[in-house]
Amino acid sequence: xxxxxxxxxxxxxxxxxxxxxxxxxxxxxxxxxxxxxxxxxxxxxxxxxxxxxxxxxxxxxxxxxxxxxxxxxxxxxxxxxxxxxxxxxxxxxxxxxxxxxxxxxxxxxxx
Amino acid sequence: xxxxxxxxxxxxxxxxxxxxxxxxxxxxxxxxxxxxxxxxxxxxxxxxxxxxxxxxxxxxxxxxxxxxxxxxxxxxxxxxxxxxxxxxxxxxxxxxxxxxxxxxxxxxxxxxxxxxxxxxxxxxxxxxxxxxxxxxxxxxxxxxxxxxxxxxxxxxxxxxxxxxxxxxxxxxxxxxxxxxxxxxxxxxxxxxxxxxxxxxxxxxxxxxxxxxxxxxxxxxxxxxxxxxxxxxxxxxxxxxxxxxxxxxxxxxxxxxxxxxxxxxxxxxxxxxxxxxxxxxxxxxxxxxxxxxxxxxxxxxxxxxxxxxxxxxxxxxxxxxxxxxxxxxxxxxxxxxxxxxxxxxxxxxxxxxxxxxxxxxxxxxxxxxxxxxxxxxxxxxxxxxxxxxxxxxxxxxxxxxxxxxxxxxxxxxxxxxxxxxxxxxxxxxxxxxxxxxxxxxxxxxxxxxxxxxxxxxxxxxxxxxxxxxxxxxxxxxxxxxxxxxxxxxxxxxxxxxxxxxxxxxxxxxxxxxxxxxxxxxxxxxxxxxxxxxxxxxxxxxxxxxxxxxxxxxxxxxxxxxxxxxxxxxxxxxxxxxxxxxxxxxxxxxxxxxxxxxxxxxxxxxxxxxxxxxxxxxxxxxxxx
Numbered sequence: 168x169x170x171x172x173x174x175x176x177x178x179x180x181x182x183x184x185x186x187x188x189x190x191x192x193x194x195x196x197x198x199x200x201x202x203x204x205x206x207x208x209x210x211x212x213x214x215x216x217x218x219x220x221x222x223x224x225x226x227x228x229x230x231x232x233x234x235x236x237x238x239x240x241x242x243x244x245x246x247x248x249x250x251x252x253x254x255x256x257x258x259x260x261x262x263x264x265x266x267x268x269x270x271x272x273x274x275x276x277x278x
Numbered sequence: 279x280x281x282x283x284x285x286x287x288x289x290x291x292x293x294x295x296x297x298x299x300x301x302x303x304x305x306x307x308x309x310x311x312x313x314x315x316x317x318x319x320x321x322x323x324x325x326x327x328x329x330x331x332x333x334x335x336x337x338x339x340x341x342x343x344x345x346x347x348x349x350x351x352x353x354x355x356x357x358x359x360x361x362x363x364x365x366x367x368x369x370x371x372x373x374x375x376x377x378x379x380x381x382x383x384x385x386x387x388x389x390x391x392x393x394x395x396x397x398x399x400x401x402x403x404x405x406x407x408x409x410x411x412x413x414x415x416x417x418x419x420x421x422x423x424x425x426x427x428x429x430x431x432x433x434x435x436x437x438x439x440x441x442x443x444x445x446x447x448x449x450x451x452x453x454x455x456x457x458x459x460x461x462x463x464x465x466x467x468x469x470x471x472x473x474x475x476x477x478x479x480x481x482x483x484x485x486x487x488x489x490x491x492x493x494x495x496x497x498x499x500x501x502x503x504x505x506x507x508x509x510x511x512x513x514x515x516x517x518x519x520x521x522x523x524x525x526x527x528x529x530x531x532x533x534x535x536x537x538x539x540x541x542x543x544x545x546x547x548x549x550x551x552x553x554x555x556x557x558x559x560x561x562x563x564x565x566x567x568x569x570x571x572x573x574x575x576x577x578x579x580x581x582x583x584x585x586x587x588x589x590x591x592x593x594x595x596x597x598x599x600x601x602x603x604x605x606x607x608x609x610x611x612x613x614x615x616x617x618x619x620x621x622x623x624x625x626x627x628x629x630x631x632x633x634x635x636x637x638x639x640x641x642x643x644x645x646x647x648x649x650x651x652x653x654x655x656x657x658x659x660x661x662x663x664x665x666x667x668x669x670x671x672x673x674x675x676x677x678x679x680x681x682x683x684x685x686x687x688x689x690x691x692x693x694x695x696x697x698x699x700x701x702x703x704x705x706x707x708x709x710x711x712x713x714x715x716x717x718x719x720x721x722x723x724x725x726x727x728x729x730x731x732x733x734x735x736x737x738x739x740x741x742x743x744x745x746x747x748x749x750x751x752x753x754x755x756x757x758x759x760x761x762x763x764x765x766x767x768x769x770x771x772x773x774x775x776x777x778x779x780x781x782x783x784x785x786x787x788x789x790x791x792x793x794x795x796x797x798x799x800x801x802x803x804x805x806x807x808x809x810x811x812x813x814x815x816x817x818x819x820x821x822x823x824x825x826x827x828x829x830x831x832x833x834x835x836x837x838x839x840x841x842x843x844x845x846x847x848x849x850x851x852x853x854x855x856x857x858x859x860x861x862x863x864x865x866x867x868x869x870x871x872x873x874x875x876x877x878x879x880x881x882x883x884x885x886x887x888x889x890x891x892x893x894x895x896x897x898x899x900x901x
Contacts (some may be wrong), residue, residue: 257479257482260479260483260567264483264570267570268487268519268523271523272516272519274586275519275574275582275583275586276513276515276516276519277513277515277581
């Protein structure tokens with residue numbers, strides 16, 4: 168983990184700093200976990216509650232899903248830490264290529 | 279390690295190459311097999327030109343002509359250009375970044391054998407009832423109706439060799455990201471390494487669409503599915519898209535390494551730092567990105583509609599910008615340099631006007647309304663031969679001449695090299711320049727003959743004469759290689775005298791562990807930096823220590839050969855033969871059995887001990 172790097176093998180070095188960092192990390196994880204559960208509830212509610220049109224529900228659920236994926240990647244899989252630049256570059260380039268392909272198959276294949 | 283050379287028998291040498299995981303030997307394997315397929319593809323090209331030399335010729339029949347033109351394109355792209363590019367990458371990239379091998383030596387070998395068996399499988403179609411005959415693009419509307427097994431050979435052969443390419447691409451990505459020597463930052467990487475990096479990323483993203491397309495085609499042809507069959511509710515345009523989503527990045531996969539090779543050559547023989555290094559890197563990456571957003575320019579006449587055509591036309595023209603940046607940077611590298619016209623430099627200088635002409639016709643083709651006129655004519659044939667032969671092949675010939683001493687420790691003859699260069703270059707322009715005009719006059723591509731009195735006679739004759747000149751040039755090169763290998767006069771670390779990058783700081787050919795101590799990189803063109811400070815060699819970045827090396831293994835070959843065997847079963851399965859299922863099972867058992875052995879057998883490699891690395895001259899303490 169990027170925030171646990173140390174020049175010494177002695178676990179007592181920078182103990183205070185590392186504890187503070189870990190506590191902060193824990194706070195982020197709990198916070199994003201709570202938000203993710205909340206978003207899931209919202210998604211269920213959007214479908215469950217009568218009166219919303221499909222044109223409202225579908226984009227909202229997709230948006231919530233995207234936010235959850237970002238939480239998952241950045242907070243639980245540590246992509247917000249340093250040294251993940253290359254990973255992010257390849258992930259998003261792959262995503263772009265994939266989405267363009269999907270877009271093409273939805274639009275310009277004579278259907 | 280013994281200090282005297284062991285003379286090995288032929289059998290031992292062969293076994294050594296079959297089991298090797300050393301990137302330098304795999305480079306030689308790629309070079310030999312790529313060279314072989316290049317000759318086969320070249321012969322097919324000669325047959326095409328002989329057939330078209332005079333009107334109404336009957337040198338080959340119409341059906342056979344279709345097979346030849348399909349196999350010429352497929353062989354040249356997948357089985358000649360790709361492996362030759364990989365040959366140079368394997369030979370050079372680990373040395374350029376100061377690594378002892380690629381990240382996954384076993385996978386490197388697996389990638390080669392998959393490519394090799396796929397290529398052999400595809401070419402066996404000649405002897406087993408006819409080659410594929412629907413063009414290298416193999417459009418579904420045509421290929422689904424092709425008789426015989428030709429297309430099946432195409433699908434299965436390319437699928438197997440495609441796995442190999444994908445594996446090789448991933449391997450280079452991991453190598454370049456993780457295994458650079460201390461001090462080798464991204465912005466100190468030589469341009470060839472940069473282009474390999476971008477190309478590997480393109481391979482990673484471009485080959486999956488091809489794999490998907492080939493799988494769908496395989497199910498359509500062999501197992502009765504209807505993905506592309508319009509009459510059964512399929513959609514034939516899907517193949518076109520999948521093929522070109524792969525196919526357009528593929529042409530950048532071929533040209534970018536050539537750009538990288540030329541960048542090295544221009545800097546080396548102008549004896550000057552590459553002009554605009556960072557803009558070169560930027561341009562390479564930008565070409566990589568844009569390469570994914572232009573594929574539909576191959577499909578302007580398919581009927582995608584004016585909006586799609588306009589978007590793809592503009593995106594295509596945008597690629598001229600980074601390419602133009604590169605062209606001008608090369609010219610500025612030469613400007614004011616102390617230019618030395620060696621054979622590689624001749625290729626590099628000839629490449630600039632040749633490739634620019636191909637680029638200009640590219641812009642003409644990118645303009646969608648005009649493309650309706652050019653489409654499927656010899657104008658297109660002229661265009662892509664100008665960029666592929668004038669770019670990729672000149673690049674590979676330059677690269678092979680340039681890196682030959684590093685790969686084999688001998689110098690190719692300059693005199694014979696110049697004969698090859700001039701005959702090939704003149705032959706090339708003779709062959710393809712006139713084809714622009716044949717195309718504009720209305721000569722269609724992929725048609726096996728033409729009628730008299732249409733004004734095509736002289737042009738086609740000139741074109742055929744040019745093709746023979748090119749063949750002569752290649753022949754001289756083969757003779758050159760044979761003479762050089764027989765003479766076997768060994769050269770030192772830096773035979774060109776002006777090497778700039780790390781590979782020239784170590785012996786030619788390098789020892790199997792490449793670097794005794796990993797070098798410390800202190801700037802762009804690290805060897806040049808040291809030379810300018812009056813040093814003869816690199817400063818080491820680490821004390822002399824044991825070197826961990828991977829063991830050789832025959833398993834990559836058996837994994838690949840299993841797929842090769844299984845492919846025969848899949849191919850003949852639709853003929854209701856009883857032996858096809860057992861063959862498929864046996865083949866897959868060989869593949870998965872080998873993979874199982876690889877998984878459960880512990881193979882930790884071995885160490886070269888520090889004591890064995892020291893000799894009287896070199897105690898390893900240089901810093």
